[in-house]
Amino acid sequence: MATEALLEVRGLSKRFGDRVGRDPSPWVIQDLSFVVNEGEFLTIIGPSGSGKTTLLNMLAQIDTASGGEIRFQSQVAPIRDPKSLKPGLACKIGYVTQEDNLLPWRTTLQNVLFPLTVQRRLNDETRARAQMLIHAVGLAGFEQHYPHELSGGMRKRASLIRTLVYDPPVILMDEPFGALDAQTRTQLQEDLLRLWNLGRKTIVFVTHDIAEAIALGDRTLVLSRSPASIAGEHCNPIPRPRDIRGIMIHPEFGALYHRIRVQVQ
Amino acid sequence: MTNHETALAIQEALWVKWRQYAVTAGRVGLGVALLIAWKLGADAAGPLYAADPIKVFQRIVSDTISGSLLRHIYVTLRLAGVGFAIGCTFGVALPFLLRRVPRLTRAVEPYIMASVGVPKYALVPLFILWFGIDDAPKLWLVGLLVFYPIFIAVFAGIRNVDRGLISMARVVGASEAMISREVIWNALLPFFFTALKIALPRALSAAIIGEFLVGNEGLGYMIEYSRQNVDTTGVFTGIVVATVLVLVINAALVRLDRHFNAWRPIDRDMEL
Numbered sequence: 304m305a306t307e308a309l310l311e312v313r314g315l316s317k318r319f320g321d322r323v324g325r326d327p328s329p330w331v332i333q334d335l336s337f338v339v340n341e342g343e344f345l346t347i348i349g350p351s352g353s354g355k356t357t358l359l360n361m362l363a364q365i366d367t368a369s370g371g372e373i374r375f376q377s378q379v380a381p382i383r384d385p386k387s388l389k390p391g392l393a394c395k396i397g398y399v400t401q402e403d404n405l406l407p408w409r410t411t412l413q414n415v416l417f418p419l420t421v422q423r424r425l426n427d428e429t430r431a432r433a434q435m436l437i438h439a440v441g442l443a444g445f446e447q448h449y450p451h452e453l454s455g456g457m458r459k460r461a462s463l464i465r466t467l468v469y470d471p472p473v474i475l476m477d478e479p480f481g482a483l484d485a486q487t488r489t490q491l492q493e494d495l496l497r498l499w500n501l502g503r504k505t506i507v508f509v510t511h512d513i514a515e516a517i518a519l520g521d522r523t524l525v526l527s528r529s530p531a532s533i534a535g536e537h538c539n540p541i542p543r544p545r546d547i548r549g550i551m552i553h554p555e556f557g558a559l560y561h562r563i564r565v566q567v568q
Numbered sequence: 569m570t571n572h573e574t575a576l577a578i579q580e581a582l583w584v585k586w587r588q589y590a591v592t593a594g595r596v597g598l599g600v601a602l603l604i605a606w607k608l609g610a611d612a613a614g615p616l617y618a619a620d621p622i623k624v625f626q627r628i629v630s631d632t633i634s635g636s637l638l639r640h641i642y643v644t645l646r647l648a649g650v651g652f653a654i655g656c657t658f659g660v661a662l663p664f665l666l667r668r669v670p671r672l673t674r675a676v677e678p679y680i681m682a683s684v685g686v687p688k689y690a691l692v693p694l695f696i697l698w699f700g701i702d703d704a705p706k707l708w709l710v711g712l713l714v715f716y717p718i719f720i721a722v723f724a725g726i727r728n729v730d731r732g733l734i735s736m737a738r739v740v741g742a743s744e745a746m747i748s749r750e751v752i753w754n755a756l757l758p759f760f761f762t763a764l765k766i767a768l769p770r771a772l773s774a775a776i777i778g779e780f781l782v783g784n785e786g787l788g789y790m791i792e793y794s795r796q797n798v799d800t801t802g803v804f805t806g807i808v809v810a811t812v813l814v815l816v817i818n819a820a821l822v823r824l825d826r827h828f829n830a831w832r833p834i835d836r837d838m839e840l
Contacts, residue, residue: 365735390738397739404736408754408831418740421750449831469740 309376309505310339310362310473316370316530317357331357333530335371339473342503346516348567349526355509356401358531359475362507363398365390375473394422397471399479403462405450411461412437412446418469429468436464440494456487460494467498476508480515492518492547500544513563517541518550525566535566619804627805641809643786647703648775651710652768658711659718659767660760663726664748684720688712688774692781706778713774714767721763725756758832761825768821769814776810 317332331354339345349355360366361382362373368382375396381387391398405414415433419425437443440460450458459479466474480488496519499506510516516523520539527534540555550556603621610618631637666673688709695705729752737747779788787806794802 363739365739390735391741394741398736400732400736402732404730404732406733406751406754408757408829417737421737421740421742421746451831465740 307341308338308374309341309343310507311374312337312362312371313374314371315358315361315368315373317354317361317366318369330369330530333532335532337524337533337536339505339507342505344499344506344508344519344521346508346510346520346523347526348510348513348516348523348563349531350528350567351511353526353528354531355511355526356477358526359398359477359507359509363390363396363475364388364392365398391471394418394469395472397466397469397474399463399466399474399476401477401479401481403450403458405458405461405465407450410447410449411442411453411457414450414461415465415468418465422469424469433464433468436467436498439498440464456483456491459483459491463491463495464498467504470502471504473505473507476506478510479508481510481512488515489547495519496543496545496547513560513567514551516563517556517559518545518547523563525563528568534568535563537563616798616800619801623801624804624808627801628809631805637790637805637809640785640787640790640806641813644772644775644779644788644810645813647706647778647786648710648771650703651707651775652714652771654707655711655714655771656718656767659715659763660722662719663723664752666723667726667748667752668744680719684716689777692778696782701782703783705782706775709778710771710774713770717766717770718760718763721759722756725759726752728759729755758829761821761829764821764825765818768817772810772814772817776806 313336315332315335316330318330319328335358347355347358357366361368364380364382365388367385367388373380373382375392380392381389405411406417409417412433413420415437416425416430419429419433437446440463442457442460442464445453445457450461453461463479480491483491492515508516508519517539522539523537524533525535525537526532537559539559541550541553541559545553606618606621610620628637666676691712692705692709695708699705699708733751733755734747737751742750775786776788776791779786780792783789787810791803791806794800794806
């Protein structure tokens, strides 16, 4: 695997703004450093409230950092001042948030096409790509439905392919399958791996589920409880293509699960 | 399905249908009862205080044929329409501008809210003093009365927009103008339509009251002129015509709302 650093996080720290009449707010993230390589599927695991979403918001450039720096393609991203933030850094960093954030007044198809529409890249080729993705995740026949007419799993799929459709080099995912039942989640994990295999994007996938982190990732980082920093790093020896439904009985799974389990407090 | 179940289903369907008819029948019955009450009340009060509904109807027909009623309606609708357009434009544009300058917003907000409390009708003498006796003072009155409900609703609507949607739009590369047009405007449409339900009838009332005070045409002038000539039928005619206009405007608004807010899951069936 090519080990070119696409995204570098160095000494990143975050605390939220102080308010009058309160003690100084505690550090959410302190001195966090890691590297994401080109084409890598990195999973980050941490307990609830460990600042996972805050970390991704900073990587996506929609929230400021209190200290440290983020380099994307060797360029330092302006993340200290809210006014200089460049959300999505010129459409190169995609972000699948915890909530699906579909526009409720737009149909499934319009939602999926939304990034292409605002980037003025809507043409026959990109439309065909959108149709391909809609078929790939089983949303065919629901193009004209509004989000509230879709199930939770379908909304997640729509939100996932809305990011895939414009093909950003890096995709951040914040527990995208967290609120789903086990069956739907496994199905979506399989969909995601299949789509990832089509064109190996760089993915940073945050979750609190150890099994999910192992099933999907090439490498797993463990975050400590607040303030968050890296508590451990685990390379994943399970070869691809992987069988998600049978991942638990893979001989490497148990030991890896145990090593991570010890570090997640 | 057994015979018994079929029979039950048919019975249920009939019951649903009967209930729908009952509502329609109740509406018509209530309308007829109100008309009868009006007629009896008018007979009891005498022609000086209340007009006979039959005479009002005859007056509407004769004034329509002579053309004078249509002219009054046109003048009032034009005044209400132009005033509404001015008030609505400012009521929508100002919150969008204030969104860009949050510190200025916080500075001026208490003053805007205080100005809501100023009784607008009491300003009419000033408007006449400042703007003369043509359409200008009446346009100011209509415009101000339309401005406030729309400004407050749009202002609240902008604050209510889901931050997640705005962040999503920014990340996928939408400019601030696109975010205003696509995300914020659509998210506040329900608020806007609620405000229109208040502002549109208000525009018509304000135009009529303006015409009471200034001018020699329009429904307000017609009502006031009839009163001065002890023509109670004329006063009632003006009121009936104004009410019908408001009802027509509201019906058009409900259709427009249904069209634009068809996506809304919950309050699709709720209307005022």
